[in-house]
Amino acid sequence: MVDAVEADVDDVPTLRARLAAMTAALELQVERTRRILGAAGEGFHMIGMDGRIVDCNDAFARMLGYTREELTTMRIKEIDPRGKLSLVPVLEGGAAAADAQG
Numbered sequence: 001m002v003d004a005v006e007a008d009v010d011d012v013p014t015l016r017a018r019l020a021a022m023t024a025a026l027e028l029q030v031e032r033t034r035r036i037l038g039a040a041g042e043g044f045h046m047i048g049m050d051g052r053i054v055d056c057n058d059a060f061a062r063m064l065g066y067t068r069e070e071l072t073t074m075r076i077k078e079i080d081p082r083g084k085l086s087l088v089p090v091l092e093g094g095a096a097a098a099d100a101q102g
Contacts, residue, residue, distance in 0.1 A: 051075040 037044050043060030053071045061068045
């Protein structure tokens with residue numbers, strides 16, 4: 001039992017190094033995704049499970065006449081009175097289903 005604990009302690013620096021490398025790779029991917037979405041001409045936004053706008057690109061903000069900072073303090077129901085219910089057809093059947101509902 002003591003040998004197993006000592007072996008785990010010896011692995012801590014290795015695990016920390018692996019965690020740091022994985023964190024750096026994830027941060028790079030997040031930044032790359034932000035750049036791509038930021039440069040997109042189409043509006044993009046992410047909504048949390050609570051209906052809060054988690055993130056959006058500048059194109060989405062311009063479409064609605066808000067800043068990105070303003071939108072990330074709002075809930076989707078503040079800009080779309082249908083709220084989360086309008087997302088159900090998209091999640092279940094794609095954009096065509098949402099257009100048919102809409």
